[in-house]
Amino acid sequence: MGLLTTRNLSKNYQMGDVSIAALSEVNLEIEKGTFVSVIGPSGSGKSTLLNLIGCLDQPSSGSIQMAHQEISKLDSRQRAKFRGEHLGFVFQHFNLIPVLTVYENVEYPLLMVKAGNNQYQRERILALLDAVGVLEQQAKYPHQISGGQMQRVAVARALVTQPELVIADEPTANLDHDTAYKIINLMKTMKDKSETTFIFSTHDPKIIGEAEIIYTLEDGTIKNQEDRRNHV
Amino acid sequence: MFKIAKIAYRNLLRYTRRTLLTSVLVTIGIVAVLVFIAVAGSFKQLMVGQITDSMLGHLQIHRKGYVASIDNSPLNLNLNPKQVKKVENILEQQPEITSYSMRLKFGGMLSNFSETANIRLNGINPVQELKTVPLLQQRVSTGNGKSTNPPTLKQGEIWVPENLAKGMKLKVGDQVVLVATNQDGSVNGSSLVISGIVGSMTGPGGRDGYLNLKDAYQLLRIKGNEVNEIALRLNNFDKLETSFEVLKQKLSEIKNKKDKPIFEVHTWQKLSPFSNIAKIIDLLTIFVKIILIAIVLVSIMNVMLMAVYERIKEIGTIAAIGTTPRKIWSLFLMEGLFLGIFGAVTGSLISLAIIQYLNWQQLTFSFGRQDALVLSPVIAMSEIIGTALIVIVISTLASLQPAVKASRLEPVEALRHF
Ligand SMILES: Nc1ncnc2c1ncn2[C@@H]1O[C@H](COP(=O)(O)OP(=O)(O)O)[C@@H](O)[C@H]1O
Numbered sequence: 001m002g003l004l005t006t007r008n009l010s011k012n013y014q015m016g017d018v019s020i021a022a023l024s025e026v027n028l029e030i031e032k033g034t035f036v037s038v039i040g041p042s043g044s045g046k047s048t049l050l051n052l053i054g055c056l057d058q059p060s061s062g063s064i065q066m067a068h069q070e071i072s073k074l075d076s077r078q079r080a081k082f083r084g085e086h087l088g089f090v091f092q093h094f095n096l097i098p099v100l101t102v103y104e105n106v107e108y109p110l111l112m113v114k115a116g117n118n119q120y121q122r123e124r125i126l127a128l129l130d131a132v133g134v135l136e137q138q139a140k141y142p143h144q145i146s147g148g149q150m151q152r153v154a155v156a157r158a159l160v161t162q163p164e165l166v167i168a169d170e171p172t173a174n175l176d177h178d179t180a181y182k183i184i185n186l187m188k189t190m191k192d193k194s195e196t197t198f199i200f201s202t203h204d205p206k207i208i209g210e211a212e213i214i215y216t217l218e219d220g221t222i223k224n225q226e227d228r229r230n231h232v
Numbered sequence: 233m234f235k236i237a238k239i240a241y242r243n244l245l246r247y248t249r250r251t252l253l254t255s256v257l258v259t260i261g262i263v264a265v266l267v268f269i270a271v272a273g274s275f276k277q278l279m280v281g282q283i284t285d286s287m288l289g290h291l292q293i294h295r296k297g298y299v300a301s302i303d304n305s306p307l308n309l310n311l312n313p314k315q316v317k318k319v320e321n322i323l324e325q326q327p328e329i330t331s332y333s334m335r336l337k338f339g340g341m342l343s344n345f346s347e348t349a350n351i352r353l354n355g356i357n358p359v360q361e362l363k364t365v366p367l368l369q370q371r372v373s374t375g376n377g378k379s380t381n382p383p384t385l386k387q388g389e390i391w392v393p394e395n396l397a398k399g400m401k402l403k404v405g406d407q408v409v410l411v412a413t414n415q416d417g418s419v420n421g422s423s424l425v426i427s428g429i430v431g432s433m434t435g436p437g438g439r440d441g442y443l444n445l446k447d448a449y450q451l452l453r454i455k456g457n458e459v460n461e462i463a464l465r466l467n468n469f470d471k472l473e474t475s476f477e478v479l480k481q482k483l484s485e486i487k488n489k490k491d492k493p494i495f496e497v498h499t500w501q502k503l504s505p506f507s508n509i510a511k512i513i514d515l516l517t518i519f520v521k522i523i524l525i526a527i528v529l530v531s532i533m534n535v536m537l538m539a540v541y542e543r544i545k546e547i548g549t550i551a552a553i554g555t556t557p558r559k560i561w562s563l564f565l566m567e568g569l570f571l572g573i574f575g576a577v578t579g580s581l582i583s584l585a586i587i588q589y590l591n592w593q594q595l596t597f598s599f600g601r602q603d604a605l606v607l608s609p610v611i612a613m614s615e616i617i618g619t620a621l622i623v624i625v626i627s628t629l630a631s632l633q634p635a636v637k638a639s640r641l642e643p644v645e646a647l648r649h650f
């Protein structure tokens with residue numbers, strides 16, 4: 001079942017007189033509940049692609065269909081709402097809100113979409129913190145915990161609104177190899193538990209780990225697509 | 233919205249030094265304004281009090297045209313006994329007029345048998361006069377140190393102005409001769425004893441001498457109850473304008489044979505140049521407020537723009553995870569608002585403390601012969617609240633542009649900032 005479909009998705013950047021094609025004619029279909037990886041060297045267009053899928057940027061041409069909507073056509077307020085309701089994000093630099101505690105960071109997206117019951121929410125946040133392994137850090141501020149722990153908090157924050165798709169652009173680029181591996185494993189585990197769809201990018205082929213679908217990006221086009229699931 | 237407020241508050245705490253610096257600036261601004269308003273206001277009130285309560289009275293009534301030629305103290309614009317009676321009837325009916333004093337102003341020559349000088353005099357009924365301008369008593373020295381018992385102005389006595397007394401080396405108890413021209417052009421003189429020296433005041437009438445009204449009638453050979461000035465005291469000085477209007481209305485009803493009004497009435501402002509100084513003080517107050525607004529505007533705007541630039545990545549993050557532009561806008565607006573509230577509250581409290589301290593210190597200054605006037609600065613609650621509100625509103629307005637800037641950031645662009 002298709003969760004997200006792109007059609008001839010292209011993005012050009014205008015640099016003075018020259019136009020750089022960061023992404024050209026990308027067609028892909030992401031299935032619900034899959035663990036997708038986008039790999040490619042630096043500058044191959046990974047971030048450009050994930051920003052478009054993540055409703056953070058608008059394409060130069062082509063379309064993105066998700067949740068029965070053409071998301072490339074939304075205005076900035078609608079995009080913010082769409083992101084809050086349907087998407088979760090994990091960033092390369094963790095991007096926790098420095099003035100909020102671990103608990104409050106995870107709580108934040110919920111408050112932005114104002115979903116009801118407080119007691120239920122609280123339990124959900126604590127369960128997530130437990131699942132990603134930072135329950136004991138819940139009262140600490142981001143600067144008081146390690147990079148690996150911050151990224152765990154970020155994963156919990158991305159999942160708290162039960163999004164259909166979590167987008168992680170190079171979530172391991174600022175972590176050592178061991179920690180990177182653990183984070184990818186954590187995301188896979190969380191995906192299996194929550195039946196969310198994950199898409200992450202990396203320039204490091206060694207950590208692809210348990211990715212089920214692997215897109216290889218080169219110069220803004222998809223060079224290869226690999227499906228590692230055991231098809232029945 | 234509560235969450236946004238919490239983040240705004242915590243952000244202010246995060247940049248403690250900058251927040252403190254900005255609030256201190258705002259605080260100093262408010263303190264400067266409020267203390268200035270209190271001190272200037274108290275100064276003004278004291279000055280006005282001195283002028284009205286020791287010389288002019290609150291309002292004055294004359295024969296039409298008298299004030300225009302007041303400098304040569306004419307005797308042909310007197311109110312005749314019938315007119316005086318009419319005015320008195322009106323005054324007695326006005327409950328807001330606590331007292332009034334009949335004056336006969338005229339010019340003459342004062343001689344101490346070796347020197348002669350020009351003098352301007354007020355013929356007064358001392359009881360009426362001291363009721364109407366009670367502080368006059370403090371201006372009059374009786375020679376034996378500070379006046380403990382009130383100076384007298386019985387028949388045969390005169391109070392000479394300070395500057396004349398100095399120039400002619402006159403003391404209390406000295407005998408002088410006063411010579412004046414009558415209405416019919418003849419000259420008359422009388423011999424009087426100095427019973428007081430009157431301190432100078434700014435403005436017309438500030439260097440006049442005083443003598444008993446009965447002596448004035450004798451000297452000027454006036455038979456009836458004629459005066460050329462009636463000074464009034466009101467029970468509520470703050471209602472000066474309304475009392476003035478009422479009186480003006482009443483007096484204008486009395487017309488002469490040519491159907492022109494006989495009387496004119498003036499407030500003290502129209503009679504004293506000090507009213508301009510009072511106006512300048514008011515203007516300065518406005519000016520100081522404008523400076524405060526400028527300080528608040530510039531410092532808050534500056535600090536909020538800095539905050540936006542410093543936190544671009546953070547803005548990108550919260551935008552990416554679903555914070556709408558409107559909420560980002562309100563986040564920054566609230567930070568400015570909180571800065572303003574903080575500055576306003578501390579500024580108001582510090583101002584109150586300083587004003588209290590100034591009162592406690594009993595600041596004195598001199599004005600004319602009055603050299604121990606105690607400044608008692610007070611500030612109205614409405615003034616404090618008004619100033620605090622201005623600061624809070626301006627702080628919010630100053631954050632508007634930075635907040636709009638933050639809310640318009642594209643998340644992709646903002647997230648690239650590392
Ligand atoms: N804002 C931008 N302005 C101009 N060029 C850009 C911009 N963002 C990305 N690019 C260019 O687009 C191409 C793809 O970039 P990006 O998607 O960031 O690649 P990756 O994430 O795989 O490193 C690169 O050539 C990059 O220089």
Ligand SMILES: [Mg+2]
Binds near residue numbers: 046047048169170
């Ligand atoms: Mg990238």
